[in-house]
Amino acid sequence: xxxxxxxxxxxxxxxxxxxxxxxxxxxxxxxxxxxxxxxxxxxxxxxxxxxxxxxxxxxxxxxxxxxxxxxxxxxxxxxxxxxxxxxxxxxxxxxxxxxxxxxxxxxxxxxxxxxxxxxxxxxxxxxxxxxxxxxxxxxxxxxxxxxxxxxxxxxxxxxxxxxxxxxxxxxxxxxxxxxxxxxxxxxxxxxxxxxxxxxxxxxxxxxxxxxxxxxxxxxxxxxxxxxxxxxxxxxxxxxxxxxxxxxxxxxxxxxxxxxxxxxxxxxxxxxxxxxxxxxxxxxxxxxxxxxxxxxxxxxxxxxxxxxxxxxxxxxxxxxxxxxxxxxxxxxxxxxxxxxxxxxxxxxxxxxxxxxxxxxxxxxxxxxxxxxxxxxxxxxxxxxxxxxxxxxxxxxxxxxxxxxxxxxxxxxxxxxxxxxxxxxxxxxxxxxxxxxxxxxxxxxxxxxxxxxxxxxxxxxxxxxxxxxxxxxxxxxxxxxxx
Numbered sequence: 001x002x003x004x005x006x007x008x009x010x011x012x013x014x015x016x017x018x019x020x021x022x023x024x025x026x027x028x029x030x031x032x033x034x035x036x037x038x039x040x041x042x043x044x045x046x047x048x049x050x051x052x053x054x055x056x057x058x059x060x061x062x063x064x065x066x067x068x069x070x071x072x073x074x075x076x077x078x079x080x081x082x083x084x085x086x087x088x089x090x091x092x093x094x095x096x097x098x099x100x101x102x103x104x105x106x107x108x109x110x111x112x113x114x115x116x117x118x119x120x121x122x123x124x125x126x127x128x129x130x131x132x133x134x135x136x137x138x139x140x141x142x143x144x145x146x147x148x149x150x151x152x153x154x155x156x157x158x159x160x161x162x163x164x165x166x167x168x169x170x171x172x173x174x175x176x177x178x179x180x181x182x183x184x185x186x187x188x189x190x191x192x193x194x195x196x197x198x199x200x201x202x203x204x205x206x207x208x209x210x211x212x213x214x215x216x217x218x219x220x221x222x223x224x225x226x227x228x229x230x231x232x233x234x235x236x237x238x239x240x241x242x243x244x245x246x247x248x249x250x251x252x253x254x255x256x257x258x259x260x261x262x263x264x265x266x267x268x269x270x271x272x273x274x275x276x277x278x279x280x281x282x283x284x285x286x287x288x289x290x291x292x293x294x295x296x297x298x299x300x301x302x303x304x305x306x307x308x309x310x311x312x313x314x315x316x317x318x319x320x321x322x323x324x325x326x327x328x329x330x331x332x333x334x335x336x337x338x339x340x341x342x343x344x345x346x347x348x349x350x351x352x353x354x355x356x357x358x359x360x361x362x363x364x365x366x367x368x369x370x371x372x373x374x375x376x377x378x379x380x381x382x383x384x385x386x387x388x389x390x391x392x393x394x395x396x397x398x399x400x401x402x403x404x405x406x407x408x409x410x411x412x413x414x415x416x417x418x419x420x421x422x423x424x425x426x427x428x429x430x431x432x433x434x435x436x437x438x439x440x441x442x443x444x445x446x447x448x449x450x451x452x453x454x455x456x457x458x459x460x461x462x463x464x465x466x467x468x469x470x471x472x473x474x475x476x477x478x479x480x481x
Contacts, residue, residue: 004431074434076239077155101345122279207283231437243429245449256398260297292378331370395425
């Protein structure tokens with residue numbers, strides 16, 4: 001038995017996976033995000049622990065026998081968050097999250113201080129990454145910066161609580177701007193540019209490597225017969241790639257979670273930082289992931305549901321299984337700023353083309369199309385790095401909507417595939433990494449592609465209509481910085 005724990009932005013999801021790679025049980029607990037000022041996004045690390053423990057307590061109540069047999073644990077998590085700890089390993093302040101935009105000025109300072117940043121990390125400095133957040137802390141909260149003895153990403157803090165050790169995997173570390181992506185190691189020059197050193201960083205491991213073990217008292221709490229191995233794990237998107245077997249070049253996939261991304265594994269670094277393409281180490285040794293990232297994806301649908309006072313399912317139900325035509329309304333999904341290709345934390349969303357005849361369904365269609373158009377921007381940015389997308393699998397909560405996947409197929413003009421249980425892809429991928437850390441099996445044997453349950457082909461009668469709308473949609477973007 002193996003556990004996969006995904007520390008997401010909106011929830012912690014835990015899955016229990018057997019030796020035949022069947023998910024036999026899962027639990028989820030929600031997380032709350034605070035926004036003390038416009039453009040800020042923070043979470044209290046204590047709720048990560050409470051939510052994780054709640055999922056495991058629930059599994060013990062319903063699956064005690066299987067939980068007792070767990071041998072390996074894999075962790076995945078939201079990337080880029082800055083969790084600052086004092087000398088007693090206690091958080092000094094709430095974690096600044098990946099979708100926080102306060103550090104835009106610090107990004108310019110960081111690139112000036114360290115001109116080799118893009119060449120070394122494969123990324124440009126953007127406010128969502130971790131390093132600019134530390135420069136912001138140094139300027140605006142100098143006492144906290146001075147007291148910081150350890151900087152951890154969210155899932156590394158969870159691992160610290162579970163094991164007592166500060167360890168991070170190279171895929172998650174790639175999103176910090178402190179990692180030399182080619183060497184898969186911390187860059188001393190990057191750390192120095194933010195006034196830090198290796199002493200304040202966790203130890204690095206590969207995602208499928210054994211990193212540590214679960215504390216004995218926690219193993220007893222959950223009735224485990226031994227102390228399970230905890231793998232290096234992965235950032236949420238690399239973990240999702242492991243979960244669907246996207247471990248080789250050519251296996252592109254889309255993540256439709258709170259945020260969104262179009263990702264492609266590669267055997268070499270194919271960076272395009274000028275177009276805000278992300279370069280991350282894969283959770284698989286010797287592999288990297290190139291990604292176009294958007295800050296709001298399924299969260300746009302959640303926003304619309306709050307606006308209309310209904311559930312997301314109630315918004316989607318009247319649309320049917322497939323679109324009949326593009327919406328006459330356009331939506332920019334920049335509710336929290338945007339990364340690829342604009343790198344603009346200040347831009348905000350927009351509805352354009354409203355009229356007296358505009359109804360709820362028209363707006364919902366526009367919201368789904370706006371996210372799809374933003375992913376088309378990611379596709380084109382990846383193409384500039386030499387990465388062509390011929391088809392794509394989809395994971396994340398948004399993958400449950402057949403209508404949305406049909407829109408994506410038409411906008412991107414490629415086949416789109418979905419899996420059963422695609423919304424738990426990152427947690428399942430984490431469980432696979434936990435298994436690899438225990439067994440040492442060949443990666444190809446474990447990280448197979450799950451059975452696709454449905455393929456959405458582009459509708460030749462609609463692809464042209466969406467292609468005609470894309471240039472006008474792009475013209476709506478106006479930089480605010």
